[in-house]
Amino acid sequence: MDIKTFVNRGSICTVDMSHRNCLQEITKVIIVSNNMGNKHGPIVSGIPIVSKDEAKNYSIYDEKVHVEMDMYDGSRKKFVALCRLITTIDKRKLGKQIGHCNRKVIYEIDEALRRNLHGESYKDSRNADERMINFAVESIKDIDIKIKSKMLKQVDIDNLIEQKREHIDTIKTFCKDDRHFKEVIRENNIIECHY
DSSP, X not given: OOTTOOOOTTEEEEEOOTTOGGGTTOOEEEEOSOHHHHHHSSEEEEEEEEEHHHHTTSTTOOTTTSEEEXXXXXXXXXXXXXXXXXXXXXXXXXXXXXXXXXXXXXXXXXXXXXXXXXXXXXXXXXHHHHHHHHHHHHHHHHHHHHHHTOOXXXXXXXXXXXXXXXXXHHHHHHSSSHXXXXXXXXXXXXXXXXX
């Protein structure tokens, strides 16, 4: 991969780790560094991904700080993001981008990294889902205020509308079911993007 190539946070990439003794068998990573650094820097931060069967071979395997995920690469096997093995990677060692994590997986990885790096207590997943929904709702309210101010160029409004759609998708992802989603939308007076 060209060093100038831009990979997004959440991208799943192949990687050459043959030069790293303890990680030689790793062939896939999730990029977890921020997009500004990913775009301009020569390195990225990544978390190795292995199949669920392989994960048990790592002595540091801990279900509380590693994230299980599906990756549809033809095998439909379960994979595990080994969040204890966060590592820096020279962009020249990245291969091709083979996928991207959905918001829920990225959020779970963020929570696992927080527990791993900051020692925060393990939280009830229902509370984590509610926090994510509340964050998306507050973000939508801020976007609506900005759009209604009428002091923006059309291109800025279009960007805000796209962000609002993404936050609505986040709410849908973290709601228990369609009825819960509609309830959250109704209670918070969220209007679909028809500006």
